[in-house]
Amino acid sequence: MKKGRWDLSRRSFMKATGLACGYALVGARMARESAAAVLDMVGLRQASVYRSEADSRIYTYRKSQDNPMIKKLYATDGFLKEGPCGHHSHQLLHTHYTDKSRSIKALKKRGITLSL
Amino acid sequence: MSEANKETLKGRSIKMEGVHYTLHTPRVEDLENLYFVEVDPTICEGCGECSHHCPTGAIQEMNDGTRHIVDQAACMNCGQCLVHCPYGAVAERVSYVGEVLEKLKDPDTVVVSMTAPAVRYALGECFGLPVGSYTGGKMHGALRRLGFDYIWDNEWTADVTIMEEGTELLQRVKNGGTGDKPLPQFTSCCPGWIKFCESFYPDLIPHLSTCKSPIGMLGPLAKTYGAEQTGKDPKKIYTVSIMPCIAKKYEGLRPEMAASGHRDIDATINTRELAYMIKKAGIPFRSLADEAPDPVLGMATGAATIFGTSGGVMEAALRFAYEAISGKSLLDPSIKAVRTDNGINKVEVAVPGFGPVRIAVVSGLDNAAKICDEVRAGTSNLHFIEVMTCPGGCVNGGGQPVDPSVMEASVFKKMMARVNKRFTMRKMA
Numbered sequence: 358m359k360k361g362r363w364d365l366s367r368r369s370f371m372k373a374t375g376l377a378c379g380y381a382l383v384g385a386r387m388a389r390e391s392a393a394a395v396l397d398m399v400g401l402r403q404a405s406v407y408r409s410e411a412d413s414r415i416y417t418y419r420k421s422q423d424n425p426m427i428k429k430l431y432a433t434d435g436f437l438k439e440g441p442c443g444h445h446s447h448q449l450l451h452t453h454y455t456d457k458s459r460s461i462k463a464l465k466k467r468g469i470t471l472s473l
Numbered sequence: 474m475s476e477a478n479k480e481t482l483k484g485r486s487i488k489m490e491g492v493h494y495t496l497h498t499p500r501v502e503d504l505e506n507l508y509f510v511e512v513d514p515t516i517c518e519g520c521g522e523c524s525h526h527c528p529t530g531a532i533q534e535m536n537d538g539t540r541h542i543v544d545q546a547a548c549m550n551c552g553q554c555l556v557h558c559p560y561g562a563v564a565e566r567v568s569y570v571g572e573v574l575e576k577l578k579d580p581d582t583v584v585v586s587m588t589a590p591a592v593r594y595a596l597g598e599c600f601g602l603p604v605g606s607y608t609g610g611k612m613h614g615a616l617r618r619l620g621f622d623y624i625w626d627n628e629w630t631a632d633v634t635i636m637e638e639g640t641e642l643l644q645r646v647k648n649g650g651t652g653d654k655p656l657p658q659f660t661s662c663c664p665g666w667i668k669f670c671e672s673f674y675p676d677l678i679p680h681l682s683t684c685k686s687p688i689g690m691l692g693p694l695a696k697t698y699g700a701e702q703t704g705k706d707p708k709k710i711y712t713v714s715i716m717p718c719i720a721k722k723y724e725g726l727r728p729e730m731a732a733s734g735h736r737d738i739d740a741t742i743n744t745r746e747l748a749y750m751i752k753k754a755g756i757p758f759r760s761l762a763d764e765a766p767d768p769v770l771g772m773a774t775g776a777a778t779i780f781g782t783s784g785g786v787m788e789a790a791l792r793f794a795y796e797a798i799s800g801k802s803l804l805d806p807s808i809k810a811v812r813t814d815n816g817i818n819k820v821e822v823a824v825p826g827f828g829p830v831r832i833a834v835v836s837g838l839d840n841a842a843k844i845c846d847e848v849r850a851g852t853s854n855l856h857f858i859e860v861m862t863c864p865g866g867c868v869n870g871g872g873q874p875v876d877p878s879v880m881e882a883s884v885f886k887k888m889m890a891r892v893n894k895r896f897t898m899r900k901m902a
């Protein structure tokens with residue numbers, strides 16, 4: 358079995374097997390309710406994001422650079438007056454990263470196998 | 474809550490929205506030894522569903538058939554094992570809920586909420602609303618009723634992120650990806666992906682955008698700009714990050730997250746924990762009217778809310794880059810080609826005065842590994858790559874309400890798993 362794979366077919370299949378049994382155990386009504394819930398949850402949430410995004414009653418603007426509160430932040434007399442990636446931005450909003458491969462190597466030395 | 478109750482809340486294990494949590498407020502020093510997620514061996518039935526969803530192979534089979542996370546270093550804290558476990562055997566070991574409730578009651582503390590985009594597309598499910606319902610307005614209203622002093626919003630800093638990360642990308646492109654700022658540039662908003670890159674592809678660190686994530690930006694802005702705008706003492710501000718995620722608890726604790734001169738992010742909770750708090754307070758969530766966040770650190774655009782789904786950061790960045798490079802207005806902001814539900818999506822977007830901007834959107838860390846191999850081998854000609862750990866993006870994050878059908882469909886599997894577990898145990902005996 359491949360690890361770390363997310364595929365809808367498997368997920369749906371697992372749900373379907375469970376549901377078939379649910380059908381046998383508790384009868385048609387509950388199983389039908391469960392079937393409605395099987396509709397892909399992630400897809401429904403994603404679709405809702407794009408619906409709201411394009412709904413001017415929820416979001417007046419659709420581009421970050423048009424946001425009045427962004428303009429205020431970067432204005433010539435604003436808090437980040439040097440503009441994006443300026444000195445103050447670098448202090449507050451940018452960061453650095455740390456090599457963490459040593460701990461992974463240590464695990465492998467202990468004989469632990471990971472999937473990559 | 475009575476004084477006595479408050480005490481017993483600490484260190485206690487409670488169930489929130491079907492998931493077991495240990496109420497535990499960790500210290501920064503403990504970060505690399507903390508398990509954010511753990512399998513409870515007394516509940517685990519050994520079905521292996523968690524291992525199937527784990528991107529690193531950190532969750533492995535023990536001798537008795539139960540699963541177990543081999544080491545915190547191997548775990549990216551994504552929680553995909555947790556949301557897919559049909560038995561609710563995977564628990565969260567860090568929960569600030571006890572501390573947040575205390576701070577909300579302290580009149581001396583200025584408590585601010587900082588909500589991620591994806592939370593508002595799933596929170597309603599905990600209150601019986603249809604899957605995917607947009608509940609941003611109700612969410613802000615509920616936070617005010619819970620006693621948060623300022624309702625700020627990570628969507629506002631998602632817009633800030635686009636300004637910073639988009640500008641960084643333009644600089645890298647202008648310099649031809651030379652020096653310590655190579656191309657392609659990787660997004661840096663997902664803490665699961667960041668830990669993954671640091672652990673398995675440290676040589677690619679220079680490709681990571683130096684921008685903090687939206688919450689990494691809102692924390693320090695709240696305690697500097699926010700303090701200035703509201704006239705509050707930054708020492709008294711307590712910032713609560715509210716996320717669809719478990720890995721964000723790890724991110725909030727990273728030692729360097731102290732740019733404001735204080736801890737930038739004081740607490741991190743997720744969608745399930747917020748739902749628990751709203752229910753516990755008896756707030757009638759479904760009948761709340763829509764409210765807006767406090768605008769100065771709260772007002773946001775559509776480009777910000779799409780951060781919650783795979784392809785969203787890319788689309789938002791392209792809306793900025795297109796106009797910044799070409800000087801022309803982008804008439805239709807929808808760049809549907811980059812919207813991604815799973816896998817690797819490579820797209821070329823023609824920008825006047827530049828040519829094709831070559832991008833990839835990557836959903837899931839197994840796919841991230843493939844893209845990283847290409848970049849490492851030097852065979853990638855891309856400019857910009859978005860990576861999200863959770864398949865589909867943060868709407869499918871490890872801190873979101875669990876799909877009820879994962880549990881409902883488990884009647885049969887539960888029986889099978891029991892049989893299997895007994896069988897394995899017999900073999901051992």
Ligand code: SF4
Binds near residue numbers: 528531
């Ligand atoms: S939290 Fe993510 S990385 Fe950690 S064991 Fe679970 S699935 Fe694997």
Ligand code: SF4
Binds near residue numbers: 861
């Ligand atoms: S994709 Fe989103 S929810 Fe998942 S680990 Fe990354 S930031 Fe967290």
